[in-house]
Amino acid sequence: MTEKLYYADSFMKTFTAAVLSCQESKTGYAVTLNRTAFYPEGGGQPFDTGTLGDARVTDVREKDGVIVHTCDKPFPVGETVTGSISWDRRFDHMQQHSGEHITSGVICARYHCDNVGFHLGKELVTIDFNADIPARDLPSIEAAVNRYIWEDHPIDIRFLSGEALEQAEYRSKKFIPGEVRLVAFPGADCCACCGTHVRTSGQVGLVKLLSCQKFREGVRIEMVCGRRALDYCSAVLEQNHKVSQLLSAKVMDTAAAVERMQKELYNLRGRIASLEEAAFQQKAEALSGKGDVLLLEEDMSPESLRKLCGAVGAVCGGRCAVFAGTDGGWKYAVGGGTEDLRPLAKALNAALQGRGGGKPDFIQGSAACTREDIEAFFGEKG
Numbered sequence: 001m002t003e004k005l006y007y008a009d010s011f012m013k014t015f016t017a018a019v020l021s022c023q024e025s026k027t028g029y030a031v032t033l034n035r036t037a038f039y040p041e042g043g044g045q046p047f048d049t050g051t052l053g054d055a056r057v058t059d060v061r062e063k064d065g066v067i068v069h070t071c072d073k074p075f076p077v078g079e080t081v082t083g084s085i086s087w088d089r090r091f092d093h094m095q096q097h098s099g100e101h102i103t104s105g106v107i108c109a110r111y112h113c114d115n116v117g118f119h120l121g122k123e124l125v126t127i128d129f130n131a132d133i134p135a136r137d138l139p140s141i142e143a144a145v146n147r148y149i150w151e152d153h154p155i156d157i158r159f160l161s162g163e164a165l166e167q168a169e170y171r172s173k174k175f176i177p178g179e180v181r182l183v184a185f186p187g188a189d190c191c192a193c194c195g196t197h198v199r200t201s202g203q204v205g206l207v208k209l210l211s212c213q214k215f216r217e218g219v220r221i222e223m224v225c226g227r228r229a230l231d232y233c234s235a236v237l238e239q240n241h242k243v244s245q246l247l248s249a250k251v252m253d254t255a256a257a258v259e260r261m262q263k264e265l266y267n268l269r270g271r272i273a274s275l276e277e278a279a280f281q282q283k284a285e286a287l288s289g290k291g292d293v294l295l296l297e298e299d300m301s302p303e304s305l306r307k308l309c310g311a312v313g314a315v316c317g318g319r320c321a322v323f324a325g326t327d328g329g330w331k332y333a334v335g336g337g338t339e340d341l342r343p344l345a346k347a348l349n350a351a352l353q354g355r356g357g358g359k360p361d362f363i364q365g366s367a368a369c370t371r372e373d374i375e376a377f378f379g380e381k382g
Contacts, residue, residue: 002067003035007157007181010094010196012037014084019075028058031069036060037085040067044118045097045195050086057083090196095226096125098155098185098197099207103127103145103223105189108171110141113218115171124210124222133219135212142209148188152202156184208232276304284311291318292337294378296371300324302331306364309333321378327370335362351377 005012017033024030031052040062041047047060055073062068075081097120104115104127117128160168161179170182172192183197184190198204206229210222224232240251249257287293293316295308305324313320313336321334332354334341345363348354352373356365367374 001065002033002062004067005035005037006039006196009037010090011199012085013087013090014082016080016082019077019079019081022075022077024074025070027070029055029071029074031071031075032066033069033081033083036067036069037083038067038069039090039093039196043194045093045120048085048090048093051084053081092227093120094196094198095204096120096224096228097193097195098201099145099149099204099223099225100125100127101183101191101193101197102148102185102188102201102204103141103207103209103221104129104171104191105185106141106144106148107133107221108189116218117220123228124224127221127223128215128218129221130218132214133212133221138209138212138221142207145207145209148185149201149204149207152200153186153188154200155197156186157197158182158184206230277307280308280311283308284315287312288315289317291316292378293318293320294375295320295322296374297322297324299326299331302333302364305331305333309335309362312336323367323374328368330367330369330374331365332356332367333362333364348377 005015015035015037017035020032020034022029022031038048038050038057038060039045040060042062048057049060050057052069052071053073053075055071055075057069057071059070060067061070100118100120104118107113107127107129108115111129111131111133113129113131113133115127116130117126119126159179159181165180168182168190170180170184170190170192172180176192180192181194182190183193183195185201188201203226205226207223207225208229210224210232212219212221214220237251240254243254243258244251247254247257247261283295293312295312297305297308300308305322309320309322312322316336319334319337319339319341321332323330323332325331330352332348334344334348340360341363342357342360345357345365348363348367349356349365352367352369354365354367354369356363358364
């Protein structure tokens with residue numbers, strides 16, 4: 001069994017230990033020590049990284065009470081080594097994990113539900129609850145969580161077993177035999193947990209709840225804590241500053257400015273659609289009764305392409321093929337006539353490096369060819 005120094009002091013950054021074993025593995029060297037401050041992956045929290053002597057520690061796992069450190073260099077058995085934890089990573093994990101405890105405690109008490117899943121990722125923390133928590137409640141939950149954080153409550157960690165454990169009230173996802181490590185945030189949460197945590201709630205700094213989405217029988221909440229929350233808010237503010245400059249609006253007025261722009265855009269699209277429809281009808285009238293028609297146009301939307309093809313195909317008295325784009329990147333639509341157009345689609349795609357298909361009376365797709373290729377193909381097919 002490996003002595004777990006991080007249980008006694010999550011803020012331990014360096015330590016010394018004796019090497020008990022060292023075996024070469026596919027990913028480096030598997031090293032066990034008589035004691036360690038490196039946290040192994042588990043309980044939703046990632047492993048610590050750092051160094052042992054002059055070797056990098058790239059992975060830490062626990063199996064049957066023994067903690068195995070994956071290192072990029074070997075050690076002689078019996079040697080005393082100094083371990084050093086990558087502190088920024090460790091403290092980030094402590095902030096995220098502690099923030100998750102407080103948030104889960106507040107939510108479980110308020111909605112009488114359970115935390116049924118927790119994952120501490122590189123960017124976000126996700127928590128799953130077996131209750132339907134409305135997304136509109138997130139601001140009030142967030143306010144309660146941060147109020148508790150700023151009150152700077154000391155955290156209580158203890159090991160209980162037997163009758164003392166039976167009498168204790170705590171959250172746990174499963175039955176845990178023997179001695180259980182309880183991490184308590186007095187007034188907010190008490191949970192069976194093996195992870196690393198801050199000493200007082202104030203060290204979490206800030207919790208920001210990002211989303212609440214339906215997940216399985218309940219919801220999944222995304223959140224960030226501490227430095228991640230600061231970085232997130234700073235990035236959002238920077239983006240909003242850029243938006244405010246582009247819109248010539250004050251930072252707090254960007255939403256209203258976007259709404260005005262959306263209304264203007266909606267009106268402009270309506271005017272463009274009307275002008276486009278009139279232009280298509282004018283072009284169709286000029287091609288009335290011309291039989292098979294090939295049109296090569298500037299780039300346009302797929303919807304406009306279909307409208308032009310339909311307008312001309314309805315009056316030309318034959319098949320209408322419309323290609324829009326430039327050499328190497330064309331969109332096409334073909335309609336009208338009396339023949340099944342699906343064989344044409346196969347031949348067109350083969351000859352013009354195209355992709356697409358459709359119904360007997362209408363086909364559409366794209367082609368990576370030149371204008372000359374299109375004209376030559378329809379010259380032969382015409």
